[in-house]
Amino acid sequence: MTCPCLPDKCKLALAADFIGQLNCTIIKSSDLKQGKMFTLTVTSFLFCYNFSSARHHLLYFYTALTKPDGFSGPVFSAVGVCEDRRISRYSNEEQTWKRDWRSPTESLHTLQRRVGCEVEKCPDGSVIHVNAFDEYGYDGEQFIAFNSATMQWIEKTPKAKETRMKWNNQRVRRQVLQMVLKNCMNWISTFNDSVRGMHSSPVLHMFASVAPRDQSKQILTCLATGFYPKLIEMNITLNNITLQPFSSSEVRPNDDQTFQIRTSVKIHRDEKRGYECRVLQNGSLESRHHYLLEGLIAVAVVFAVAVLLIMLLIYKGINGEFILIKGIKCHISRCVALDLM
Template sequence: MKLIIFFFCVRFVCSERHTFTIAYTEINGQTIAGFPEISAVTTLDGHQIDYYDSVTKKLIPKQDWMRYASEDIWEEYTEIRERVQQINKINITVLMQQLNQSHGVHVYQRMYGCGWDDETNESDGFDQHGYDGEDFITLDLKELRYISALPQGISTVMKWNNDTEQLELLKQYCDKDRIDWIKYFLTLGKEALTRRVSPSVSLIQKNPFSPVVCHATGFYPSAVNITWLRNGEDHDEDVELGEFLPNEDGTFQKTSTLNIYPDKWKKDQYVCVVEHEGMTIQKNLTEDEIKRNKTLSTWW
């Protein structure tokens, strides 16, 4: 079995680390009409930029600037999805045989891509394979070899590691060929991807007896740090950090919840601190700062 792996990176004008990731999901044994057996999503610094599945058989742009890609590039990019789709189809069949599974619904997932720092020019690649929700095979790029988290994957790892031609091809994509893709995506998405938008920060409480949520929204890029201070000191007890969520306009939102009752936070001075792109925004936890609105209940 030949495993063909494509690695792409994207560079921008500003100096920072960026990631470019392609994630495939294949579901074997599902019989729902119209539901794709295979789907692929490409993300750039956390933004989805395209989508492909086995039903539409088309690469669909998810950012306006992706629509300006040349026809040749678009065809090549689609062909890559089709080739990897066929490889993944073989992989899941082999895995089922190795695990003595002749039927049932099983999920094979693969995520690969790279991270790149445009100031230091340092880069790293990754290729991760999962099966039914568990890690299965992972690439160690420094050693240029695959390792398996499960005994059932040892035979596959040995085959892939013995394919020196394929490993060298993989290394070539990481070390050289990524530059063309870096320049191309920079040209396409330069204006949109280099923008900087500061967050809007609010303290929200569903009712007077609920935890207080520090809500940062409308910021870009996605890197943000939300912390709490108690009487001027870092406070991480009773704090629950939420996940990054995308907004419809391409910006992000994130929350940090302080799980204490009002009678406690009224005795001390609590401050929510949001750091983004060198800017720091602080919100003092007081009754005057808290927003309570019945319409906000749909946000939870």
């Protein structure tokens, strides 16, 4: 099921603009793409069922370090991440900008910034929710953050009170930040358009291990890996009934820009029939995997090896050789039991 659509592909949403006024606004998809209008969605009458809605985000992380004696490494670095993919990076060993600091320091300090936006959309492109942010941290603690709904800076620590008052009075700073946040959605759309054709189905693996502290139980795990895009749902079923997971990981990135996820259920040690791993991608059943299938393959492999070994023994027996198999001495014409005690 998809989001309800108004005539002319317009979407009705309750939104708050950057000056903090609540408006009931008709948002056209074309206007959003062209950057004619940017609003921060507070509440929406759009509904996407199941997990058909998708979140898209663009983040930039900046880190600046003081450089005490004996410290090696970059003093400034920046990383751009879109849809959990690193799209840009920068580091600079030089520290010419440090000349403007009021006084030198002998200890290591860190200044961090996270700026970007997150957009949640239905499959038809309608916007459900927009979250824009600009946050600063100092020495591992939150320092100050920008509230895009009120266009005001909020102090996260009493130490940031002076900075908050100064920045809230800087009109140019707010205008620049407003422009950056407005363009953020356009940049996400540009990136999504460039990777829209990329799609890879998950590869599934199922395996079991002995449950800790209970030898009568096993942990049955399903691993899905190598899929893109990130949006996916995975369940383990028994006779078509979805089981409550014992543990489940979040979707995690692989080193080849695909993703992986795993989920586990607790089963009885002797139960091996009827379990199935099912994966939904983009709202449809992408693939499934039977746990019993791996067991049958293992049995078939063992059986094939056993048959091959027997054939080899028969071949040697035909050549007149005696072979010892489980306490039985065999020749081509007869076999006699041996006393192995």
